[in-house]
Amino acid sequence: MPDPLLSVEDLSVTFPGGTRAVDRVGFTIAPGETVALVGESGSGKSVTALSILRLVDGAAELSGTIRFKDQDLLALPERRMRAVRGADITMVFQEPMTSLNPLHTIERQIGEVLALHRGLRGRHARARILELLDLVGLRDAERRMGAYPHELSGGQRQRVMIAMALACEPDLLVADEPTTALDVTVQAQILSLLADLQKRLGMAMLFITHDLGIVERIAQRVCVMFKGRIVEAGPTAEVFGAPQHAYTRRLIAAEPKGRANPVPAAAPVLLQAGPLKVWFPLKEGLLRRTTGYVKAVDGVSVMVRAGETVGIVGESGSGKTTLGLALLRLIGSEGPIVFMGKPIDGFSVAAMRPLRRDMQVVFQDPYGSLSPRMSVADIVAEGLVVQGEARSGSERRAIVARALHDVGLDPAVMDRYPHEFSGGQRQRIAIARAIVLKPRFVVLDEPTSALDRSVQAQIVALLRDLQRERGLAYLFISHDLKVVRALANHVLVMQNGQVVEEGPAEQIFAAPRTDYTRTLFAAAFNLKSDTVAELEPA
Structure with missing residues (x-):
């Protein structure tokens, strides 16, 4: 076996207040290999990925070792870490609208990466940007280069994010739900593209997803996370063919029915x-x-x-x-x-x-549609206030508690803020906000x-129940x-x-x-x- 490109040992991430999101996690990734992290929302997948690039909340405490090309990333000075990010290790984030600058065009944002890490500017940068946008399947790329993020669909924004991540041909791509916003045909194209780039560049991938079908297609090895820990790991075919842990079996069996x-x-x-x-x-x-x-x-x-x-x-x-x-x-x-x-x-x-x-709406991007300055209780109750419902604070909190319970969240979390939740949990908050007025x-x-998948099945059942009632x-x-x-x-x-x-x-x-x-x-x-x-x- 070749020496690992990335080696994570005993990684733990503890947030203020004692919440341990990642608990003694360890895995390796070889050059050119794809390793998948799977698990339910809140299991610690994204926090693990962010820790590799040292992008977790500055108040969080990280311990353990993250070695990349014989460098301990947790011990690197921030100046050297910035050189690693975007060039040697890149990341595609789960929510493109919050990752792209709303004030800059697509061309400028991709061009910034090329100028910073490769020194490309002017017509050379423009030619490379067009090449990248064509690779990720953005239709009419030359005209779209002058567009702003809000002028693109969710799937188009995600393709721009992937183009930015691939701009410098990194050694390791950390992909956090990179196909979440894409339709099925473009998803297949992107996965094929990433596989081709791996062969050509020897690029490794850490692929984070809740779509087990994708994992079966692209990953050589899989790590299953539950409550911050890896509960099962091994070759993908073995783990999916004969899962040993009860949680893994539940994940594989879960599908909207x-x-x-x-x-x-x-x-x-x-x-x-x-x-x-x-x-x-x-x-x-x-x-x-x-x-x-x-x-x-x-x-x-x-x-x-x-x-x-x-x-x-x-x-x-x-x-x-x-x-x-x-x-x-x-x-x-x-x-x-x-x-x-x-x-x-x-x-x-x-x-x-x-x-x-x-008439209510649940938007595609739960983080972009939830105010970061408002607590969950205030977000869900906002419609009640605007429409003059439940004027007393205690009555509003009781209604909010019922709505949160209906979407599978513990009402005790209502005083927390959106950034404290995973992407899936934020989407459930958005659904609670939509149904609280009984539209x-x-x-x-x-x-x-x-x-x-398991939460999808719950939400589908919930939507059917609400509709029937x-x-x-x-x-x-x-x-x-x-x-x-x-x-x-x-x-x-x-x-x-x-x-x-x-x-x-x-x-x-x-x-x-x-x-x-x-x-x-x-x-x-x-x-x-x-x-x-x-x-x-x-």
């Missing part, structure tokens, strides 16, 4: 819209003249009945999220929108305010994308077709801002009619795993 709640035949139409149009202008030149449009939503119609779940699927950038925001009147659109019998497409912000209690219509934008209607936006199949009554398949196929969920999943839909399903359900990685970039 069941089917959507039936919709009563007499269920009234709660929301009807369309044809809707949302076009974003493309501006160029010193005077920022409009030279074209991004047709994010182009003539889409949708209807949702009380108690029904309408699933919206498609690749990143297909217009799914834009459609959801337009229906909620959170962005401008052209076309009729009727909600609870009222035409709302012409409503002002003030006129929409009373309707907000009946009638909820737009769920990738609500399970940051959750591990309260007659809730959902617009469920997701690239995870297994979750959509478990929840949706009706499915719309979107591509390039248009609906290319729609119908009852059972019919769509049993016999998709278009090549595009069949391609999505092949990638999601491994029907043609030998060809998915060869798909054209999205």
